[in-house]
Amino acid sequence: MASSQGPAVAGITIAFAVMSSIVLGLRLFARIHVLKRMGVDDYLIIGACLLSWAFTAATVVAVQHGMGHHYSDVDTSDLSTYSLAVWLSSMFYLACLGFIKTSVCWFYTLLGDKFLTRLSILMMCILVAQAVSFVLTAAFQCTPIARAWDKTIPGHCVTINHFYLANAALNILTDILTYTLPIRVIFNLHMPSKQKIALAAILCLGLFACISSIIRITYIPSMLSSPDFTYAISGAMYWSAIEINIGILASSIPSFKALASRFLPRLIGEYSSNKNYGAWTSSGATRRYGTGFSKVREHGIKLQSRTERETVTDTQIGRNTSEERIIIPEGKIFAHTEIETNVEEMTANRIERAAFLFLTHGFIGLH
The missing domain is CATH 1.20.1070 (Rhopdopsin 7-helix transmembrane proteins)
Structure with a gap:
């Protein structure tokens, strides 16, 4: 044969x-x-x-x-x-x-x-x-x-x-x-x-x-x-x-x-938001995307009282942590509020869809 x-x-x-x-x-x-x-x-x-x-x-x-x-x-x-x-x-x-x-x-x-x-x-x-x-x-x-x-x-x-x-x-x-x-x-x-x-x-x-x-x-x-x-x-x-x-x-x-x-x-690498890669908005665009190629993270925002006269706002995004003291005047009432926001699920799909332009899509992360 x-x-x-x-x-x-x-x-x-x-x-x-x-x-x-x-x-x-x-x-x-x-x-x-x-x-x-x-x-x-x-x-x-x-x-x-x-x-x-x-x-x-x-x-x-x-x-x-x-x-x-x-x-x-x-x-x-x-x-x-x-x-x-x-x-x-x-x-x-x-x-x-x-x-x-x-x-x-x-x-x-x-x-x-x-x-x-x-x-x-x-x-x-x-x-x-x-x-x-x-x-x-x-x-x-x-x-x-x-x-x-x-x-x-x-x-x-x-x-x-x-x-x-x-x-x-x-x-x-x-x-x-x-x-x-x-x-x-x-x-x-x-x-x-x-x-x-x-x-x-x-x-x-x-x-x-x-x-x-x-x-x-x-x-x-x-x-x-x-x-x-x-x-x-x-x-x-x-x-x-x-x-x-x-x-x-x-x-x-x-x-x-x-x-x-x-x-x-x-x-895929991580780029912090302080890098000057900017963002883009094409003409007629209805959404705005950052160009950082970064991992999607959870963003936690908490307000906590340390003493009777001061609070600390602890905002942690990625590896960056900042503390800010808030002075409460005498006689004022301090309301303790805790807010925890998880934006990963809300924004992950948009980030993923904007991450690549098929054939001509590149990685586009959201700051």
Whole structure:
């Protein structure tokens, strides 16, 4: 038997599906256990992961029935099951991309910039329309539908080759548009060098998701024209798996900021509020964020009486402690009040969401 790419396709697809499972687990742990709050973008990524796993299952089934093998080595009785698995995987792939990019755009609307929010809403409308139209085209490419995987059934199909090429090109275009939306906001940021390095790393990861989509399109012409189609499809399939799972990883990075702030504060570094990194407010922004890359802490404020004539206000934030004596005039009544404020849960979600701009989001801590 000639060489086969089947094991490579299955191995790569499964490996990246496992990675996205771990990423989803960490994201849900951060949102449910640490922040105790879920957002619409989280539910969209859950949907994307489910579709990614479905794509993986369909790909493995296709490998078992001929994908990655040379056509001459494939049992023709398996071709119907192979074609059905490929047909299903195409819909799972297209829907998964729609969920990922819509989740990213929803995340942008939470960053507080009005101009970015308007662009994100417009982009979400485009993405939803694109995903729905692509999935429906893939699903109903043939009449009757079953002819898509069983060519012995009488009927006709659309010119699917043109559809796949147009689909791949439009996916790359919407990738670029989606991932570059926050550039105007990023230009207004003033960040220390450590945060800029983190931002560069995120940019590289996001760009890799775009690059994988570009690499995938180079395999499509040979996949569509080669008589050895069961073998030629291999590259496009495992690059599809890489693309969607890297997209899930990159879109989940903001959640890791909450985990690092809670459990590994030294990993991300701490900046005290007296450092002159300033804060930023982009034009039209409704929220204001500091640019310190700091751990979320509990802020305790207490007023206590030490003697009959004086009190001490002890305010502890992080490692800084200050004491102030308050003199009470003769004959005045002193009211002892204790106020303890825990702002971690109230602000952690906003800090985490502002911590990264996907693809172009950097670490942005709140002073």
